[in-house]
Amino acid sequence: MKFQQNVDLQSLNTMAVPSVARYFFIAQTLEDIRLALAFASKEKLSVFVLGGGSNSLLPEKLDGLVIQPLLKGVECIENSAESSWVRAGAGENWHDFVMHCLSAQYYGLENLAYIPGLVGAAPIQNIGAYGVELKDVFHSLEAMDRATGEMQTFNFSDCEFAYRESVFKNRLKDRMIIASVTFRLQRQAACNLSYPALASALEREADGKNPEKVAEAVIKLRQRKLPDPEYIPNAGSFFKNPVITEAKASALKLAHPKAVIFDVDGSHKKVAAGWLIDAAGWKGREAFQVRVHDQQALVLTNPNRVSRHHILTLADAIRKDIEQRFGITLEREPGLFSE
Ligand SMILES: Cc1cc2nc3c(=O)[nH]c(=O)nc-3n(C[C@H](O)[C@H](O)[C@H](O)COP(=O)(O)OP(=O)(O)OC[C@H]3O[C@@H](n4cnc5c(N)ncnc54)[C@H](O)[C@@H]3O)c2cc1C
Incomplete structure (x- = not known):
């Protein structure tokens, strides 16, 4: 059983945020996972599960055990x-x-x-x-x-x-x-x-x-x-496409004829979050050392490999701006590992 200590996870998340795990363990079998869980329970450690790290915003310190389940076949x-x-x-x-x-x-x-x-x-x-x-x-x-x-x-x-x-x-x-x-x-x-x-x-x-x-x-x-995370760190779409009522969608289309809107069901529509962010003028902008991708406004990139605090600060500024301009709330897609 090899529990590595103080492991740098920057290369294990596609946003390339700096993050250090107190313990890190690769599980290749079910028995490995059970042993890791038993270790965490004995040592009273919080458990975090990491896959390819492409939809996660890791904190700077993960004070617990990160298990990466690599079961193959x-x-x-x-x-x-x-x-x-x-x-x-x-x-x-x-x-x-x-x-x-x-x-x-x-x-x-x-x-x-x-x-x-x-x-x-x-x-x-x-x-x-x-x-x-x-x-x-x-x-x-x-x-x-x-x-x-x-x-x-x-x-x-x-x-x-x-x-x-x-x-x-x-x-x-x-x-x-x-x-x-x-x-x-x-x-x-x-x-x-x-x-x-x-x-x-x-x-x-x-x-x-x-x-x-x-x-x-x-x-x-x-x-x-989409930017290739190997060269330009990112986590794909940063926000979900918001689902709004039919009435709100009609009002949006009236005010902004170019708004990109899809059908969901009889009473709901989905707005392209990328269109909202672009229309608000964020595309290609850099703030808090984080960028809004110049080809696709839905993607935030982390060229300076800064911590998730910077990314969340920019995301929050965008969210507030979209709320003010369009009365639509954006929801983040990548998950936060709790600290
Ligand atoms: C360039 C780019 C493009 C993308 N395009 C898309 C797209 O088109 N559509 C889309 O839906 N997503 C997209 N994504 C997001 C991402 O690729 C997916 O969500 C993917 O499934 C995340 O896989 P992961 O292994 O990297 O997950 P991680 O980021 O490692 O984990 C994601 C979540 O799953 C949990 N988890 C991971 N493995 C397990 C497990 N074995 N058991 C229990 N919990 C687990 C983690 O704890 C975490 O909460 C994109 C990301 C990037 C970087």
């Missing part, structure tokens, strides 16, 4: 004429898993290509991109109860998925460690082109559309729009 556990059930360990790299499924002809994940992070974190915020959310292909997951060390299976309805939400961010926050996730994927190639920018990127394809081309187009679009 991808296997097809069942087949029917239409579907394959594929299970992946929490420690698998998400994008590599998507590409593996594609090459094995298990379809349905391609719109979610090139999202950073590990498989185990993907259900936490029900990751989504280009017209697909994890919930659309999710079958079940296995997780360990941090209090008892017992394994539990969570089926679709147990997870309470919603837009960038799940039960693991709410009622069961900090209670479970996800060990593996099982997806129900399709054996027949089909393309989801419901997202307009993806559909138009593929319109130019002369020799037909297929899931491989969808993945390729998604990767190209993402590479064009």
Whole structure:
């Protein structure tokens, strides 16, 4: 059992914020996780779970034990004429898993290509991109109860998925460690082109559309729009797209005809948070040593690798400004590890 002490986590979070963990432990098996939990309980340490660090704003000091579950393995556990059930360990790299499924002809994940992070974190915020959310292909997951060390299976309805939400961010926050996730994927190639920018990127394809081309187009679009965290530290979208009432959306459109608004249901609409931030003049600006990305106002970047305090100060200034100008409240997407 190797518990490292005073570990620098700056290279383990894509925002590159300086952060030091009192104890850090990589778990490769369920037994490793149980032993780590027992150590934390004996030493009275708080426990934090870190995946790929691409949706987290770490504090400068994590006074406790950070467990990184790196359980590996991808296997097809069942087949029917239409579907394959594929299970992946929490420690698998998400994008590599998507590409593996594609090459094995298990379809349905391609719109979610090139999202950073590990498989185990993907259900936490029900990751989504280009017209697909994890919930659309999710079958079940296995997780360990941090209090008892017992394994539990969570089926679709147990997870309470919603837009960038799940039960693991709410009622069961900090209670479970996800060990593996099982997806129900399709054996027949089909393309989801419901997202307009993806559909138009593929319109130019002369020799037909297929899931491989969808993945390729998604990767190209993402590479064009989003900064690569390896060179420009960031955590992807910093705010969720706010959901507002139909009446508020109509008023917004009247005042700002160029506002980007999507349908949600009969009485609600979603506003592009990136449009709001851009319209308020924040795009490309630097404040508190943190930047609003010049290609996509929804992304805050941390070129100076400063602490999360600076990032949260800028985020707060943006949130207040948007509230004042548009009467709409922005909600942060990356999570805070409690201190
Ligand atoms: C450039 C960029 C683009 C992005 N694009 C998108 C996008 O298109 N769509 C989208 O939805 N997200 C996007 N994200 C956000 C991020 O990639 C996803 O949320 C991803 O799933 C986070 O994975 P991670 O392993 O890095 O999680 P981490 O940041 O390590 O953890 C996130 C949360 O999950 C918890 N957690 C992690 N692993 C486990 C586990 N095994 N068991 C229990 N809890 C766990 C952590 O405690 C934390 O609360 C983007 C991020 C970046 C940097």
